Amino acid sequence: MGVKFASKDKAIKAKSKSGQKGEKSFGWKLLIPVLAFFGFFNIVPTLWMLGLSFNDYKLISSNAPHYVGLSNYQSFLADQQVAHAVNRTFVFLAFAIIFQTTLGILIGVLFWRNDKLRGRRLALTLLFTPMVVTPVASALFWKLILDPNFGVGNYFLQIFGIAKIDVLTSQSLAFPTLLVVDTWMWTPFMALMTLAALGSVPKAELEAASIDRLPLFTVIKTVVWPHAKFILMLGILLRSIDAFKTMDLSLIMTDGGPGDKTELIALSLYRYAFKSFNLGYSSAISVFLLFIAISLTSIYLYVLNLKSRKEA
Amino acid sequence: MNHNQTKIDRRSFLKVGATAAAAVPLSGLMASNNVAEAADNPLMGSSATNMKGKVLDFAYSRIAGWPPSAAPEAMWPAFQAFAKKTYGYTVNKITFAEAGFGDLFQKIAPTLASKSQQFNIMVVDSQWLGALAEPGWIVKADDVFKLNPTMDKKPYSSLVTSTYQVYPDGSGKRWGFPQMPDVQGVYLRKDMLDDPKEQAAFKAKYGKKLPVTYAEYENIEQSEFEKVIEFFHRPDKGMYGTTMMYDKSYDMFSCAYYPFAYSTGGKIWDAKTNNVYGILNSAVNAKAMEHFVGLKKYQPANFAKIDIGGVIDLFTKGKVFSAYQWCAVGLAMKSDMVPIEKVMAIPLPKFNGKIIGAMGGQPWVINAYNDADHMRVAVDFLKWWQSKEAQDLFILKNGGLPWTAADCANPAYANFAHYVKPFLYMLKEGRSIDFWHLPEYSEMLAVQQEAFNGFAAGTVKSAAHALEYAAAKQQQILFKAGRTKTAPPKGTDSMTL
Incomplete structure (x- = not known):
């Protein structure tokens, strides 16, 4: 009998093992479409871009691509105009993240746990509208509002006896104006992330803190932040990557002008790639931007996991 | 005359005759084959039959x-x-x-x-x-x-x-x-010119007759025309003297500026050697650009963002007296507010009797x-x-x-x-010129537009610097593309606006 049971047990174990194996391979099979898609649309183009960055290739030339080594990277590093565009983009990113995160958190907190607030739904819907409008449409809309001759913005300024301001061609105001419009567009996203982050805080812990009458700062530090930080940092990460890629606003509103005052690196890249069709050089810039995006992600993830690593 | 020399024997005569007789239909056949071949060539277009029913x-x-x-x-x-x-x-x-x-x-x-x-x-x-x-x-x-x-x-x-x-x-x-x-021209508000009160006021201010007819404007000097612009420039009443294109996009600034350079002796490149540096960045061109940008004083505040559409808008909405614009949009330079009877187009004003516009x-x-x-x-x-x-x-x-x-x-x-x-x-002939048709035009234009528009908007310190920057960068583009043997000046990479 014992032998029988043992062999049965073995058989069951073997069956379950083969079942597990089958499940695993089935799981892998399910992943094939996604992996194929990822490979075809992400890996292959990225490798292609990397390869192109070592070649001199212009789409409008009859010459085939030819290997030039690091020449495109050398040109890119020596190009002071591109360096200025990169610096400008970092400044844009920093201010955009600071403004949008601060305002987003404030708005998020305002709506948090205020379910019975009258008009909450309508207010939230209106608040999130800028985020869902196509960026090009938003940019065009603001460009028209700010037009000094026909724009409604300047019309109202005039009504109040204030002189017309042409912000989009002003050397000192064009860049801040882009920041304001970007903040108008993307603060709702950070508010949404804040609401999601605050929603992830367990009610029981909040109630306990309330019963213990902990000071607000302590509640935020010990109860809210540990839970909310992941979603909030994810929001900041997504916005950072997105802000670094901003092109539509400056293309439509100012075309990078006046002069090059609002020329962000994505716009420069667009010009090199799709206006001049200088695919080798623009691939080198793209590789650089890719590294920056990866670096940003790594930094955020590192900061985010710092505490857990220490604890481990 | 030696009859023996000209005499053709019967056999030879028959040979030639037979060859000729055979050649006539053969050449006809060959010719018809050529015609058929040509007719078959799509670059000839359609014949009465080869596309029928398609x-x-x-x-x-x-x-x-x-x-x-x-x-x-x-x-x-x-x-x-x-x-x-x-x-x-x-x-x-x-x-x-x-x-x-x-x-x-x-x-x-x-x-x-x-x-x-x-x-x-x-x-x-x-x-x-x-x-x-x-x-x-x-x-x-x-x-x-x-x-x-x-x-x-x-x-x-x-x-x-x-x-x-x-x-x-x-x-x-x-x-x-x-x-x-x-080609380029200037659109004027004819109704304003025809107003006797305006004519009298102009005479009182400048001591001369206000030019009114096309004939009076056909050979007008830019300096004289600027007086007319100045006269009608009334920003407090929402009326500006003129509008021109200073926008950064495409070739807006460049084409509007070129007549000022071309007509005063400036050149932008050498089509034979494909050299730009030393030609575009000339003192003549810098002076012309300063003049061109100096006219912003008669234009709306956002002059540096005005493109073709912007000029049409300002003119047709009655915001400007005159507009430097392409002749091709003549039909669009009218509106209910400014109907066609109130509009008169003239050639570009001259610079010391000379005008060369952009094509x-x-x-x-x-x-x-x-x-x-x-x-x-x-x-x-x-x-x-x-x-x-x-x-x-x-x-x-x-x-x-x-x-x-x-x-x-x-x-x-x-x-x-x-x-x-x-x-x-x-x-x-000679009154307009087009610029580069090279494959590198887009890169060259982008560099130039950024520099020139920067000068108009005040972000580039001088016209000379804008021209120097554009010339060096364009020379570099053409040199890298193998269009010229002349290298750009040293330090072109590190040049900034």
């Missing part, structure tokens, strides 16, 4: 927001009827793609690079000829003219050929078929990757485009402008609208 779709590209480029849309039904009647085929669906001046090239270039016939025929800008011709994306117009000599019409001036057809410059090789040429306008080009049927339709269309029926529709109904010597002499076209007269004036 049904096909056709696609073209055009420049958005540019009336002459949009005109064919209204004319397609007439071509469809013509094709059906003349060749017996049906052009079922005609589709188009459009984009602004700066963006259309990027729309069509990838399709051509992938050898697609997404656009069978294209309205393109003259600057793009080199970029389209060098990779072999478009059909050589000379090949079409060889098979269809009647299409090779005498132009009104050599400017038509050099601007819209030839690449490389001076080579005589033609790629484009003129859609319509364009505008566009050619048609044919996609080299068209299949035989679409190629025939493209050629048929271009033949039809030159017909009286099409030109009547284009010029008299859709605001187009003529370009052949015969059409320009046609009083029905020449007197059709107020903007045709200055157009013909500026299209005469």
Whole structure:
């Protein structure tokens, strides 16, 4: 009998093992479409871009691509105009993240746990509208509002006896104006992330803190932040990557002008790639931007996991 | 006379006679084979039979927001009827793609690079000829003219050929078929000029008569014209003296500025050596740019963002007295507020009796990757485009402008609208010039526009610096592309605006 049971047990174990194996391979099979898609649309183009960055290739030339080594990277590093565009983009990113995160958190907190607030739904819907409008449409809309001759913005300024301001061609105001419009567009996203982050805080812990009458700062530090930080940092990460890629606003509103005052690196890249069709050089810039995006992600993830690593 | 020498024996006579008799039908056969071969060549267009009964779709590209480029849309039904009647085929669906001046090239270039016939025929800008011709994306117009000599019409001036057809410059090789040429002029508010009170006030202020008629403006000096602009500049009443294009996009600033440079002796490059540095960055050009930008004092605050559309808006909404603008948009330079009776177009004012404006306008080009049927339709269309029926529709109904010597002499076209007269004036030999047709035009233009617009907006310290920067960078672009042997100056990479 014992032998029988043992062999049965073995058989069951073997069956379950083969079942597990089958499940695993089935799981892998399910992943094939996604992996194929990822490979075809992400890996292959990225490798292609990397390869192109070592070649001199212009789409409008009859010459085939030819290997030039690091020449495109050398040109890119020596190009002071591109360096200025990169610096400008970092400044844009920093201010955009600071403004949008601060305002987003404030708005998020305002709506948090205020379910019975009258008009909450309508207010939230209106608040999130800028985020869902196509960026090009938003940019065009603001460009028209700010037009000094026909724009409604300047019309109202005039009504109040204030002189017309042409912000989009002003050397000192064009860049801040882009920041304001970007903040108008993307603060709702950070508010949404804040609401999601605050929603992830367990009610029981909040109630306990309330019963213990902990000071607000302590509640935020010990109860809210540990839970909310992941979603909030994810929001900041997504916005950072997105802000670094901003092109539509400056293309439509100012075309990078006046002069090059609002020329962000994505716009420069667009010009090199799709206006001049200088695919080798623009691939080198793209590789650089890719590294920056990866670096940003790594930094955020590192900061985010710092505490857990220490604890481990 | 030695009869023996001239005497042909009977055998020889019969041989020659037989050969000649055989050669006649043989040569006829060979000739008919050649004709048949030529007729079979799609670049000849359709014959009465080879497209009969076929049904096909056709696609073209055009420049958005540019009336002459949009005109064919209204004319397609007439071509469809013509094709059906003349060749017996049906052009079922005609589709188009459009984009602004700066963006259309990027729309069509990838399709051509992938050898697609997404656009069978294209309205393109003259600057793009080199970029389209060098990779072999478009059909050589000379090949079409060889098979269809009647299409090779005498132009009104050599400017038509050099601007819209030839690449490389001076080579005589033609790629484009003129859609319509364009030149620059100035649109004036005739009603304001005709006002006796204004005339009296001008006389009181300047001690001279206010020029009123076209004849008085045809040879007006820029300095004199600026007095008229100054006189009508009343910003407190929402009326500005003039508007010009200083915008950064595409070639807006460049084309508006060029007349100031060309007419005062400036040059922008050497087409023979492809050198820019030392030519564009000249003192004459810097002075001309300072003059051009100095006119901002008579313009709205956002002058540095004004493009073609902006000029139309300001003029048609009654915000400006005058507008430096292309003749091609003459039909658009009117509105309910400023009807056509209140508008008068004049040529560009002169600089010490001389004027050289910038050329505008566009050619048609044919996609080299068209299949035989679409190629025939493209050629048929271009033949039809030159017909009286099409030109009547284009010029008299859709605001187009003529370009052949015969059409320009046609009083029905020449007197059709107020903007045709200055157009013909500026299209005469030597009164306008086009700029680079090189494949690198886009990079060169982007560099230049950024620098020039920066000077207008005040972000670049001087005109001389803007020109120095543009010249060095353009020289670098051409040097890297192998177009010139002259290297850019040292430190070009580290140059900034």
